[in-house]
Amino acid sequence: MSEKHYRKPLSFVRRSNRLKPSYQRAWEASLGQELLDVPHGERDTAVAQGFSIDWRAEFGRTAPLIVEIGSGSGEAIAAAAAANPETDFLAIEVYRPGAAQLAARVRREGLSNVRVACLDAVEVMDKLLPADIVSELWIFFPDPWHKSKHKKRRLIQPPFVDKAARVIAPTGVWRLATDWSDYAVQMREVIGASDRFRNPHSGQRAGEFSPLTQVRLGDLDAASLGKETQPLPLEDALDTEGGWAPRFAARVVTDFEYKALEAGRRIFDLSYVRTPH
Template sequence: METKERRRLDVVSHVQRSTRMTAGQQRAWAEIWPQIGRRLEEIPAGPVDFSEWFGRTAPVVLEIGSGMGEPTAQLAATAPEVDHLAAEVYQAGHGQLMLWAERGGVSNLRLLLGDAVIFLMDHVPAGSLHGVRIYFPDPWPKKRHHKRRLIQPAFVALIASRLAPGGTLHLATDWAHYADQMLEVCTAEPLLTNQYDTWAPRPDWRPVTKFESRAHREGRPTRDLLFTRH
C-alpha cells in the first residue's frame, strides 16, 4: 500500500489487554501454537502464502478480533471446506481458541497474533480472500472517540481490495450509531454492494457471542451487514 494510503489508515484493530493466561492456555501456546500460529512481526516481508500456511488450497476467510474464540472454532468446525484465519492481539484469547479447536478436532484454522490492519496492508495479496468477518468491534461509544472505530472509509477500501470478486464482508454490532456508520461507510465503497437494502437478517450459522448475549440482556438489538465485492 502506498505511503499516502498508510497515512489515511490511522486505525488499529485492537486495544491493549491483559496477557495473563490460565495453565491450559499456556499449554496451548507451548504445544499447539507452533503448528498453527504466527506472530505478525515474524512473517517474512511480502505476500503470505496461504496454501503453505494451511497445507492445502481452499477459500480463506479472515476474522478480525476473534476474542476468546469459541464462536470462531464453531464456524471453522461447521465449514471444513473453508480455511479460517483468526487475527487477534489478545494472547489469552488465542490460547483459549486453540483449546476450543483442539476439543473440536478443528484442523482448518490458523491464528495470527498482531494488528490485522498491518497484516492486510503488508501481507495479504489483492483479491485473495473469500471473506472478512468483523463481529462486535469495539464501539468506542463516546463521540470524541468515534475516530478510533475500526470501520472507517480507508480501512473498508483496504478490505475490499483484498477480497476476491464475489467475496463478502460481514459485520455485526449491537451499537445502533456504529451500525449506521458501518452502513454508510460500506455503502460508499465503490467495490462493495450490499446484499440487502439495509440490514441483513441475522444468519443462523453465526454463533452467538458473549457480546451479543449481553446486548440482548441489555435490550440492544444486533445488526448484521453483508456486502459483496463485485
C-alpha cells in the same frame, strides 16, 4: 507532521500482555501450529517488513479462505470451521488471552482448517493477505468506542474499507454485526459510500421494521447503559433507508451477543458483496 512519523489511532488497546499459566501453556503448545508464529515489527502486534505467508502451503491445500477479525475465544469461528471442513479459516485476535484460548480450542477440537493470528488486523490485511484471496470477511461486534473522542479508533473507517476491497475476491462477501446503533449507521454509511461493494439487502428492513427505528423509539442504547433516555417520536425515529441484512445463520449466538440482548440492545447485521474490478 510527516507520514513517516504519523501513527494512526489503533482500534484496540492492550492492557496487559501477561498470560495466566494455563493460557501460557496453550500459547506455547500452539505456537507455530494452530497459532501463527509471525516475526514482529516495531510493535508486538505488527508484522515485520518483508514477511509473508504462503497460505496454500500453510493449510496444505487450495481452498476458500474466510477471515474473521476479532474472534475472541473462538465460539463463532470454531463452530463454522467444524461445519465447513472444506473451507480454511483465519482468526485474527489481537488480545493474547483470547488468542491463546482460541488456539487451545482449535487444537482440542482437531480443527486443522483454522489458523490464529495474534496481530493487529490492519497489519494482517496489509502484509499477510494477497489481493483477492479472501472469500468472506467477518467482523462481528467490533469495539464500539463509545466516547466521541475515541470514535476515530473504530475499525470501520474509509481507509479500512479500501483494505477490505483489496483482499476480498470479486463476488466475495463482507459480513458485519454490531449491537450499537450509531456504529451500525457508521458501517452502513462508510461501506455504502464505496463503489467496491454493493448491499444485496438495499432498502430491506426499513421503516417500522428497521431495528434502527426500534432503537430510536425507545432510546434503547442509552437505556442499556442505565442512562437517561430520550425517545424520539415515530416521524423522527423512522429509518427510511434500511439495508440491514437478515441474521447470518452461520453466526452462532455467543456469550457476548446474549449479554447484549439481555441488556435490551438490538443486533444489526450487514452484508456486502465485493463488486468486480
